[in-house]
Amino acid sequence: MLGAGATAWLASILYPISRYLIPPSVPDSNVTNVDVGSITEFPPNSSKIIRFGRKPVIVIRTKEGDFKALSATCTHLDCNVQYKTDTEQIWCACHNGFYNLEGTNLSGPPPKPLAPYTVRIANEKVIISSEEMS
Amino acid sequence: MKLYDWINERIDLDSAVKFATKKQVPVFYGTVWYYLGGVSLFLFIVQVFTGILLILYYQPGATTAFESVKFIVSKVSFGWLIREIHSWSANLFILFIFLHMFTVYFAKAYRKPREITWYSGFILLLLAMFFGFSGYLLPWNELAFFATKVGSDIAGAVPIVGDFLLKLLRSGDEVSGATLTRFYGIHVAVLPLVFTLLLGLHLMFVQLQGMSVPPEQENLPHDKRKYMPFFPNFATRDLLLWLIVLNVIALLAVFFPWELGQKADALASAPAGIKPEWYFMFMFQTLKLIPAHVWFMEGELFGIMMFAIAGLIWFLVPFLDKKANHGKKSLFWKFVGIFAIVFIVGMTIWGYSV
Numbered sequence: 001m002l003g004a005g006a007t008a009w010l011a012s013i014l015y016p017i018s019r020y021l022i023p024p025s026v027p028d029s030n031v032t033n034v035d036v037g038s039i040t041e042f043p044p045n046s047s048k049i050i051r052f053g054r055k056p057v058i059v060i061r062t063k064e065g066d067f068k069a070l071s072a073t074c075t076h077l078d079c080n081v082q083y084k085t086d087t088e089q090i091w092c093a094c095h096n097g098f099y100n101l102e103g104t105n106l107s108g109p110p111p112k113p114l115a116p117y118t119v120r121i122a123n124e125k126v127i128i129s130s131e132e133m134s
Numbered sequence: 135m136k137l138y139d140w141i142n143e144r145i146d147l148d149s150a151v152k153f154a155t156k157k158q159v160p161v162f163y164g165t166v167w168y169y170l171g172g173v174s175l176f177l178f179i180v181q182v183f184t185g186i187l188l189i190l191y192y193q194p195g196a197t198t199a200f201e202s203v204k205f206i207v208s209k210v211s212f213g214w215l216i217r218e219i220h221s222w223s224a225n226l227f228i229l230f231i232f233l234h235m236f237t238v239y240f241a242k243a244y245r246k247p248r249e250i251t252w253y254s255g256f257i258l259l260l261l262a263m264f265f266g267f268s269g270y271l272l273p274w275n276e277l278a279f280f281a282t283k284v285g286s287d288i289a290g291a292v293p294i295v296g297d298f299l300l301k302l303l304r305s306g307d308e309v310s311g312a313t314l315t316r317f318y319g320i321h322v323a324v325l326p327l328v329f330t331l332l333l334g335l336h337l338m339f340v341q342l343q344g345m346s347v348p349p350e351q352e353n354l355p356h357d358k359r360k361y362m363p364f365f366p367n368f369a370t371r372d373l374l375l376w377l378i379v380l381n382v383i384a385l386l387a388v389f390f391p392w393e394l395g396q397k398a399d400a401l402a403s404a405p406a407g408i409k410p411e412w413y414f415m416f417m418f419q420t421l422k423l424i425p426a427h428v429w430f431m432e433g434e435l436f437g438i439m440m441f442a443i444a445g446l447i448w449f450l451v452p453f454l455d456k457k458a459n460h461g462k463k464s465l466f467w468k469f470v471g472i473f474a475i476v477f478i479v480g481m482t483i484w485g486y487s488v
């Protein structure tokens with residue numbers, strides 16, 4: 001009886017504290033498209049990380065002039081990846097993980113591919129959207 | 135002497151002095167190991183002192199943290215020295231705790247009746263590493279930002295409670311200014327409180343039980359064992375060593391300053407050559423080597439589980455090493471200790487050489 005009372009008393013203290021420690025979840029702004037700038041801002045064989053809602057996305061212009069957009073968050077331990085211009089691969093410096101330009105994990109510890117985004121060119125502007133790639 | 139008498143009449147100082155002078159420190163080949171715990175204690179005192187000085191100027195927050203540290207090191211008189219001493223002392227603090235732990239391990243000082251001292255010491259090591267992890271983020275630079283992303287993501291991979299731990303550490307889903315404020319609170323309030331309380335207990339156990347000696351020394355006849363009084367003989371040597379350590383820190387601070395680096399940017403790529411602090415390097419290097427998938431689980435989870443199991447075994451050594459409790463040799467646990475050192479040192483060197 002005393003034990004149950006003590007447990008209930010302790011729970012009545014710990015519960016609000018544990019709830020207090022987790023901040024209220026902020027809903028992600030409903031971003032579906034992001035204008036990342038004009039084509040001229042992306043010379044061939046270059047990249048840029050942009051913000052898509054709360055998430056970082058890496059936009060790559062290949063040597064051939066094609067555009068690719070992928071989640072910039074490494075699927076291993078959350079570091080931001082980078083585009084390696086010499087090997088034309090995506091690399092995570094934190095634990096030496098490699099992906100190809102389709103986002104497929106090639107070597108190192110990353111367990112999953114990078115999520116792809118759709119790239120559209122409209123009026124010389126590069127537009128990234130989260131729609132499923134067709 | 136009047137002041138002494140005045141206090142003594144009220145709180146019986148004589149018995150404390152009697153305790154200190156009566157206390158004996160064993161003299162043998164391993165007496166030097168006894169200083170390591172004392173140096174760790176001294177470094178903690180240095181950390182508290184320099185930490186309080188840094189708080190006077192530091193401003194947590196994504197837009198102010200980096201700038202305030204820059205202000206401390208470039209504009210405040212001797213601000214660079216205080217920050218450098220805090221950084222160097224933090225690193226030496228962890229180093230000396232490790233050295234202290236391994237000497238205690240090989241001397242089998244964890245055996246009965248000092249199991250609780252070992253348990254409290256192990257938790258103090260974890261708290262010290264958490265001190266390092268939380269303090270590392272406070273300058274809000276690029277390396278710290280990614281180290282915190284990786285470290286908190288590892289916590290997030292823990293089964294069942296991972297999501298709770300990740301949000302608890304990050305104060306949200308991402309590493310942001312809110313994380314920085316939370317780490318600041320942990321670093322300057324939560325950890326000092328918990329650490330000081332546990333350290334008090336740890337020291338009390340050492341005082342109550344006296345210094346441990348290895349089993350072979352304990353088995354010597356009484357007339358073959360040598361001692362020196364704790365006060366003043368050992369305490370004076372302790373103080374001298376503390377002074378030397380303080381001088382070494384001052385030299386390191388002046389000649390090998392820690393770079394502040396670039397301000398954290400959530401949209402920057404993790405820079406090439408990124409490395410964690412040296413005391414996390416062996417884990418970092420191991421995680422690098424584990425393949426993406428091991429059996430049915432992700433390599434990351436596998437690595438974390440292996441470290442958790444190894445840590446638990448290390449923690450439970452007093453319970454597992456039955457032979458040491460009976461004053462017998464336990465070669466197996468000696469080899470476990472040697473393996474741990476070879477693994478930690480080997481992986482650390484490997485991590486720095488690539």
